[in-house]
Amino acid sequence: MKIGYACLTVGVYNTSFKTCTLKSATPEHLLSLIKHNLDTLDRIIDYNSSMDITHFRISSDIIPFGSSPINTLDWDTLFKKEFHSIAEKLKKQAIRVSMHPGQYTVLNSPNEDIVKRAVEDLAYHTRFLTALETAKSSKIILHIGGVYGDKEMAIARFEENYALLSQDIKDRLIIENDDKSYHIGDVLAIGRNNRIPVVYDNLHNQVLPFDVSKDDHYFITLANQTWSVEDGIQKIHYSQGANLKRAGSHSKTIDLAVFDAFLKSIPDVDIMLEVKDKNLSAIKTANLISENRTxxxxxxxxxxxxxxxxxxxxxxxxxxxxxxxxxxxxxxxxxxxxxxxxxxxxxxxxxxxxxxxxxxxxxxxxxxxxxxxxxxxxxxxxxxxxxxxxxxxxxxxxxxxxxxxxxxxxxxxxxxx
Incomplete structure (x- = not known):
């Protein structure tokens, strides 16, 4: 079992990423930022390794304007040495990485320009994970998108646009249930129909349930059926709701006793924690499941x-x-x-x-x-x-x-x- 956190560290010196405005995105400045961000990623991987954290979601912003025509740099070639160095560490420490495009990467939009940009963004994420020499088990997580007044048509549009994606993108893409439009039942059906692995999100299922009579174990088991050997170990997203906040808001930290009970109720899977204190909760869980209980x-x-x-x-x-x-x-x-x-x-x-x-x-x-x-x-x-x-x-x-x-x-x- 690998447990990890998303994108940024909390309380770790010298691990901040940098970005820039469109106005200042000159080739020279972009080169400097990319170098800094890859060096930062390298330090984060070292940190994760030292803390026995074996799963990590890489920020989509690591290459500034990575999917934009503004950035014309051949960055995966220019920084091949840096990518290879990080790749070797990932392999040596058996750290699994993933990426999660943001809310504006929508594959089922009725607007063709938005879909075009979404495909370009997925291509960028695929390019980055390929530059890191990762296997197909390093995934790109995507939500289905909006409903746009007609859910069936929106699903059909997602499936049509998914079919047009290049195979290298399809090899990495997995889909997740959300807390507003597409519950786990919807996503499981889409996953089965299109042979797309499904990542189950427990908090999203609490906020937008499909069948309240079924527990996490049930849905994780169903989602597992959408994963092949090449996809790697099934992964899920885990979070706890924040008290007195909007439904679906992530907690500041993971309550370890609650997480321990959750672990005992589910099959063996890889888990991405979605929590405000990020690596701090990942260390908590690493110490919980550690075989070296000293x-x-x-x-x-x-x-x-x-x-x-x-x-x-x-x-x-x-x-x-x-x-x-x-x-x-x-x-x-x-x-x-x-x-x-x-x-x-x-x-x-x-x-x-x-x-x-x-x-x-x-x-x-x-x-x-x-x-x-x-x-x-x-x-x-x-x-x-x-x-x-x-x-x-x-x-x-x-x-x-x-x-x-x-x-x-x-x-x-x-x-x-």
Whole structure:
């Protein structure tokens, strides 16, 4: 089983992608951005590997204007070396990647220009995954599209346009149930009729159900029948709904106990998490299913979370420290439950100052007099309300970079806003 997250990292230093406006999309600028983004992807793959995250969705924006006539660069040839380097890492670490075009890539639109652009976008995604030397198991996920007042006609239009796609696009394309127009019953029928693998989304099925008498296991099993050996292991999308938000909104983090119960109820599949804290929840789930269930896994996580927990809830900070004293245990569910509870607690000025004091301790012996005065000034401004906590954290982050303090750079505290 491979579990992963989508596109961006949270709390990981030096992993931000770049883009540009149409006005500034000169060939020279695009070359610079593509180089930066591929280097960033390379670092993210290294990070995923170090965290035992074996599934990753690559952002569609990694090549700026990748499907637009604005970008005429032969980027897959120009950056062949970079693509090959990443490809070798993916193969060595057995990391499965995928892509998911956005809401404007609509194959069943009655507007021919929109369909034309959708096909161009699918060709771009296929070109990128091919440049990465990935097998057909690296998929491109697509929704069916709109209804346009006549669902049957819209489905027929999707099927007609799908039939016209090149075989290399068809080899990668899979279709997903959505939360507005096409429930899992619709998508399964389209998948069977056109030999397209179906990816089941559990939250979409909750919001737009097909048959409420059937559970996730039932629909995952039906979707499995649309997958061939060449398509790789069946994959699904998993998310939990956000409380007090629009139906279908993704939660901030994965409740690990709920996810654990879900895992025990379904067949063995690859899972893409759709959640706001992205890699953080992926690490949670990796630790849940890890065969190496040693306390050191949780201790390493604690090193990343501890100052954030201290900032939010010092009482739970102490509880977690006590929990981790048993070196023979592996209280993964309780550990993450306490962390989630702590982070959900609104910090006070006192707890924020306490955490800042602990982190500043790493610079007491190395900071210059000028840096000490600047920190004191920022701290006083925070107390007066003229500077935010993020301004003070930003200063500490710059110092962590300057002094190459890996412990703080890998801590979530300086990156959480």
């Amino acid at each position: 306390i050191s896994n949780l201790e390493q996580e604690w090193a990343r979370y501890k100052y954030t927990v201290l900032e939010h809830n010092p009482t739970l900070y102490k509880e977690i420290r006590v929990l981790l004293k048993d070196k023979k245990g592996y209280p993964v569910l309780e550990f993450y439950s306490l962390i989630d509870q702590a982070i959900a607690t609104e910090p006070s000025e006192g707890t924020q100052l306490n955490a800042l004091s602990h982190v500043w301790g790493y610079f007491k012996e190395t900071a210059t007099e000028k840096e000490r005065k600047k920190y004191d000034s920022y701290l006083e401004s925070f107390k007066k309300g003229t500077y935010s906590i993020n301004a003070v954290k930003g200063l500490l982050l710059k110092m962590a970079i300057k002094y190459n303090n890996d412990y703080l750079l890998t801590s979530y505290y300086l990156h959480f806003k």
